[in-house]
Amino acid sequence: MSKFGLKRLFAVLAVAFACVCMWGCSSWFDEDTHFEWAEHRTEKSIVGFIDDSLVIAYNARNWYERTDEDDDQVGSGNGNQAIWIYNYRVQLDGPVFMDSLDNGMEENFNYGLGQLSDSIIWGGNVNHLTNEMGNVYSFWKIGQKPYKVKVKENKDGCSVDFNVRKLRTWLDGKIYAQGNKLTRGGDTCQYAILDTVSKTLTYKRLKNGLKWIEKCDDVRAWGNEVFCIDVNVRKDGFNLIVDSKQNDSVLIKNVVNVSDLWLNFEFEFAGDMIYFGHNVNTIDFENKKNLIYPNIKVTSTLNFVDENDNNVNYDF
Numbered sequence: 001m002s003k004f005g006l007k008r009l010f011a012v013l014a015v016a017f018a019c020v021c022m023w024g025c026s027s028w029f030d031e032d033t034h035f036e037w038a039e040h041r042t043e044k045s046i047v048g049f050i051d052d053s054l055v056i057a058y059n060a061r062n063w064y065e066r067t068d069e070d071d072d073q074v075g076s077g078n079g080n081q082a083i084w085i086y087n088y089r090v091q092l093d094g095p096v097f098m099d100s101l102d103n104g105m106e107e108n109f110n111y112g113l114g115q116l117s118d119s120i121i122w123g124g125n126v127n128h129l130t131n132e133m134g135n136v137y138s139f140w141k142i143g144q145k146p147y148k149v150k151v152k153e154n155k156d157g158c159s160v161d162f163n164v165r166k167l168r169t170w171l172d173g174k175i176y177a178q179g180n181k182l183t184r185g186g187d188t189c190q191y192a193i194l195d196t197v198s199k200t201l202t203y204k205r206l207k208n209g210l211k212w213i214e215k216c217d218d219v220r221a222w223g224n225e226v227f228c229i230d231v232n233v234r235k236d237g238f239n240l241i242v243d244s245k246q247n248d249s250v251l252i253k254n255v256v257n258v259s260d261l262w263l264n265f266e267f268e269f270a271g272d273m274i275y276f277g278h279n280v281n282t283i284d285f286e287n288k289k290n291l292i293y294p295n296i297k298v299t300s301t302l303n304f305v306d307e308n309d310n311n312v313n314y315d316f
Helices: 002-021 210-213
Strands: 033-037 047-049 054-065 071-086 097-100 110-117 120-124 135-141 147-156 166-169 173-178 193-196 198-205 220-221 223-229 238-242 245-251 269-270 273-276 280-283 289-300 304-305 310-315
Touching: 033 071, 047 273, 054 110, 110 135, 110 166, 173 220, 210 223, 210 245, 220 269, 223 245, 245 304
Parallel strands: 047 110, 147 198, 166 220
Antiparallel strands: 033 054, 047 054, 054 071, 071 097, 110 120, 120 135, 135 147, 166 173, 173 193, 193 198, 220 223, 223 238, 238 245, 269 273, 273 280, 280 289, 289 304, 304 310
16 A cells, blocks of 8 residues: 555544544434425415405425435425415405515525514524524515525623514614513513614613513504503403503404404514404504404414405415
């Protein structure tokens, strides 16, 4: 064996020995794998509402990574994610708009996590606290392709951050972010401000003029004012509060038969609408009022019933 060949052999053996000591870090010992697409797309889910007649739905196609030898699943994700726009006031044959991404296979990234505004949905790598990608968000405007923003994180007056579950339009062109719940004790972070210009996500504790929103189930800004949904104790209605002052009060029984409702539903802003108790109502931001119109009840994923029991169904 030549001197060059001997050195190469020693180098290969050294790397192999090191990887065995680290319990197989090298791909040399990995099983060969292949990728498979699911036969059907995932079930559509409602992401938000554009106005009093259009709803935004989302779905994707799952993929799986499997071993060649045993066909064991070793990875999964989704791709070709799509948004669908339906008219929920008038029954049509299908969507009025549809757009899908030719994005292949993406792991742990969902473009349809929620609604930011009437025409923009947001997404991201869901569990960014343990994700090697870091903190990445996407913003998908109807009629355009989504763009991603990778942000750095700061903490201002708090210590423990959270996985973001909700984004809302906010003051000064920024974005309000929070987890599943707002109320947190100690010095843990309650909410965050996402600045897409400086690409920063700053976690904060409520103080000064925003302390009042601790009681809110959902918040958003409209112009220079902060709107709040405060669910009542019985959870059969809510108060609409603007800049800490109550402006309207709504009981679900005035809108739809309470006995038909599930008790553990969400009360939330959905673009320029309010989505609560499986009802879709318009919010009048100018006059700070919730409007009964269009008084639509959502009975399943894409099935809608109006006050005259007219049915619009896209569950197919």
